[in-house]
Amino acid sequence: MSRITSLVQLDLNKRYTYADYLTWEVKERIELIKGKILKMAPAPNRKHQRISLLLERAIDQFLAQMPCELYHAPFDVRLPLPLNKQSSERFDTVVQPDIVVVCDTSKLDEQGCNGAPELIIEILSPGNTQREMKDKFELYEAAGVQEYWLVDPIRETTILYHRNAEDRFVGTRPFLAGDTIQSKVLEGFSIEASVFLNEN
Amino acid sequence: MARITSIDQLDFDKQYTYADYLTWEFKERVELIKGRLFKMSPAPNRRHQAISSNLHYFFAAFLRDKPCRVYHAPFDVRLIKNGKDTVVQPDICVICDESKLDDQGCNGSPDMVIEILSPGNSRKERKEKFALYEENGIAEYWMVEPAEEFVTVYSLNEEGKYIGSKPFITGETIDSDAVPGFTVAVDDIFAD
Numbered sequence: 001m002s003r004i005t006s007l008v009q010l011d012l013n014k015r016y017t018y019a020d021y022l023t024w025e026v027k028e029r030i031e032l033i034k035g036k037i038l039k040m041a042p043a044p045n046r047k048h049q050r051i052s053l054l055l056e057r058a059i060d061q062f063l064a065q066m067p068c069e070l071y072h073a074p075f076d077v078r079l080p081l082p083l084n085k086q087s088s089e090r091f092d093t094v095v096q097p098d099i100v101v102v103c104d105t106s107k108l109d110e111q112g113c114n115g116a117p118e119l120i121i122e123i124l125s126p127g128n129t130q131r132e133m134k135d136k137f138e139l140y141e142a143a144g145v146q147e148y149w150l151v152d153p154i155r156e157t158t159i160l161y162h163r164n165a166e167d168r169f170v171g172t173r174p175f176l177a178g179d180t181i182q183s184k185v186l187e188g189f190s191i192e193a194s195v196f197l198n199e200n
Numbered sequence: 201m202a203r204i205t206s207i208d209q210l211d212f213d214k215q216y217t218y219a220d221y222l223t224w225e226f227k228e229r230v231e232l233i234k235g236r237l238f239k240m241s242p243a244p245n246r247r248h249q250a251i252s253s254n255l256h257y258f259f260a261a262f263l264r265d266k267p268c269r270v271y272h273a274p275f276d277v278r279l280i281k282n283g284k285d286t287v288v289q290p291d292i293c294v295i296c297d298e299s300k301l302d303d304q305g306c307n308g309s310p311d312m313v314i315e316i317l318s319p320g321n322s323r324k325e326r327k328e329k330f331a332l333y334e335e336n337g338i339a340e341y342w343m344v345e346p347a348e349e350f351v352t353v354y355s356l357n358e359e360g361k362y363i364g365s366k367p368f369i370t371g372e373t374i375d376s377d378a379v380p381g382f383t384v385a386v387d388d389i390f391a392d
Contacts, residue, residue, distance in 0.1 A: 129348045133367040141366075154347075155317075157326060159364060171352065171364025173334075174326045174343075 012037050018078060018092040022111075029074060033135055034081060035091035041127050044098075047153050048123050052098055054196040055121060055151075059101065062189045068103035068118065075100065076112035077120075079143040093139060098123045101186065116140070118185050121149040137161070141169045147185040156197045160184075212237050218278055218285040229274060233328050234284040244273075247346050248291075248316050250392055255292050255314060255344075258384050268296040268311065268379060276305035277313075279336050286332060291316045291344075294379055312340035312378040318347070330354070334362045340378035349390045 004024045015035030029040040060070050079093040099121035107115040120140055124132055140148050148161040157174035162184055164170045175181050177194040204224045215235030229240040252272055259270035272292050279286040292314035300308040315325040333341045341354040350369045354362035368374050368386050376382040
């Protein structure tokens, strides 16, 4: 097998495995969604990074009392998922969420996290909004993520998704500056939305 | 009482009633949320109007032989509570209880409302109106995001609280529970 050093050597219509992914020496950040390659935005903008930091700081402080660990992108999370509900054939999914919290630390290994983190936070960027929202919502729902925060820096809102009795994600109202956001999965954790939203 | 012919004569920190609202003679569009005054944007932009007219068209076609009615803004919806009067103009509303309709508009809660948002100025729709529609038992509230072309549907759960759907995007269809049988493709909502 020839070395893969550039994205152009890869076929965006083909399905690849995590084993393939590990051999690639490309510079670009990519994700593997059910075997298919998705390019990530080259580098997140400053506001995105600022929001990420402010959230991480608050969560990390809280986690001092809990056996959970916090990681931020780039950090590989592998979600073994069937192609669709009927199919038993599994396709590898490797994503790099902006922020993850893993409480079942047996999922952690040298490469990152193997399985669904308890909490995932994605901060939208202008280029990836539709994809982030649809693909990742569905992936995280199917993979069993307990809580998913969708932070929208443009609208300055945050929606939390939790699993309902049917094991589907249901969303909260959009939280804005002035609201207090409470996590369910990190019991006791709350943060003022204004801490990380509309902060310049 | 002096005639109110300019919005500048009003006090944004004061509480007003629907009776006050009816006497105002200024040109600006305003809403009253629990007695508080909110200015509406002067005129919605072209994109907003295209989406509004698409939604209105699909609802009107679907409801032609049904007892429900669809209206688009400007159309007054009154939610009158002792001393905390509310008069809002949702972008789209569907009303199935004919007894709520009168010459002024709708007196009571519609079955569903839709607001077409914009990134900058939609705090009112996301917060004040969200709480208002929830408290008033409006079974379904659709938030339409023109910039990224997605729709979130909020439906009341058994506790009377809104729970949000996933974001519906291009290629998907939305089924309404509040208007049973109504289905619309996201692409058709945003078609230009």
